Amino acid sequence: xxxxxxxxxxxxxxxxxxxxxxxxxxxxxxxxxxxxxxxxxxxxxxxxxxxxxxxxxxxxxxxxxxxxxxxxxxxxxxxxxxxxxxxxxxxxxxxxxxxxxxxxxxxxxxxxxxxxxxxxxxxxxxxxxxxxxxxxxxxxxxxxxxxxxxxxxxxxxxxxxxxxxxxxxxxxxxxxxxxxxxxxxxxxxxxxxxxxxxxxxxxxxxxxxxxxxxxxxxxxxxxxxxxxxxxxxxxxxxxxxxxxxxxxxxxxxxxxxxxxx
Numbered sequence: 001x002x003x004x005x006x007x008x009x010x011x012x013x014x015x016x017x018x019x020x021x022x023x024x025x026x027x028x029x030x031x032x033x034x035x036x037x038x039x040x041x042x043x044x045x046x047x048x049x050x051x052x053x054x055x056x057x058x059x060x061x062x063x064x065x066x067x068x069x070x071x072x073x074x075x076x077x078x079x080x081x082x083x084x085x086x087x088x089x090x091x092x093x094x095x096x097x098x099x100x101x102x103x104x105x106x107x108x109x110x111x112x113x114x115x116x117x118x119x120x121x122x123x124x125x126x127x128x129x130x131x132x133x134x135x136x137x138x139x140x141x142x143x144x145x146x147x148x149x150x151x152x153x154x155x156x157x158x159x160x161x162x163x164x165x166x167x168x169x170x171x172x173x174x175x176x177x178x179x180x181x182x183x184x185x186x187x188x189x190x191x192x193x194x195x196x197x198x199x200x201x202x203x204x205x206x207x208x209x210x211x212x213x214x215x216x217x218x219x220x221x222x223x224x225x226x227x228x229x230x231x232x233x234x235x236x237x238x239x240x241x242x243x244x245x246x247x248x249x250x251x252x253x254x255x256x257x258x259x260x261x
Contacts, residue, residue, distance in 0.1 A: 004033045011048040011201040013041045020056025023108055025064040031086060035093045042098040048260045049200035050097060051193055052120060053104040060113025087112050087144035094119040095216055098209040100200045104193035105129040115144040121212060123180040125171040126189040131179060136166040152219055153178050204242035205260035
C-alpha cells in the first residue's frame with residue numbers, strides 16, 4: 001500500500017498519508033491499511049507510540065469520493081453498513097489503540113480527515129493547518145464519529161456552530177477551541193512531533209493505555225462505574241514492570257527507566 005508510508009523508528013510507528021495530489025483523501029484501501037497498522041501497533045510490545053501525519057499541503061481532505069457518483073442502485077442498509085465497516089471502524093481503531101496516537105496536522109483536515117485527527121490522543125498543528133466540517137457544504141450529515149467527538153472537545157453549542165456552517169477553522173482558533181494541543185510553525189511540525197513521540201515512547205506504556213481508556217470512557221459513564229474502572233485499571237497496572245520500576249525509582253531518588261512492560 002504505497003499511499004500509506006509506514007516507518008518504525010525508536011519504538012514509534014510513523015504512519016504517513018501519501019497522496020499529496022488529492023490532499024491525502026482516503027481511499028478504502030488506505031483506510032483499511034491504517035486500521036491494520038493501528039491494530040498491529042496495539043499488539044506489538046516493541047511499538048510504544050504512533051504518529052499520524054500527511055505529505056504535501058494537506059493532512060487529509062476526507063474520504064475519496066471520486067467513485068461515489070458511479071455507484072449502482074442502493075438498497076436500505078447499504079450506507080450504514082459501509083459507514084460502520086469503513087469510517088467508523090477507522091475512528092474506532094484510533095480510539096481503541098492501546099498506544100498513544102499523536103496527530104501532526106500539516107495542512108487541511110476536512111471531513112473524515114478532521115475527525116481522524118480529533119480522534120487522536122494528542123494533536124499538534126502547523127500554523128497553516130485548518131479544520132473543516134465540510135459535510136454541510138455537500139448537504140450531508142457528519143460521519144466518522146464527528147457528532148460524538150466534537151461536543152466532547154468543544155461542548156455541544158460550539159460543535160453545532162462548526163457543523164451547521166462548515167467554516168474553515170484556522171490552527172490558532174482550533175487551539176483556542178480545544179481541538180488541538182499546540183500550534184507550531186510549519187517548519188517545526190515534524191521535529192516537534194518526533195520530540196513528543198519520543199517522550200511518549202519513553203513512558204510507562206501500559207499505564208498510558210489504561211489512562212487513555214479511563215479518559216475516553218469518562219464522559220459516557222456514571223460515577224460509580226468510573227470509580228470501578230479506575231480501581232480495575234490500578235489493579236492491572238500494579239502488575240506491570242514499569243509500575244514497579246517507577247516506585248523503585250521514587251524511593252531511590254532517580255529517574256525511572258520504563259520499558260513498556
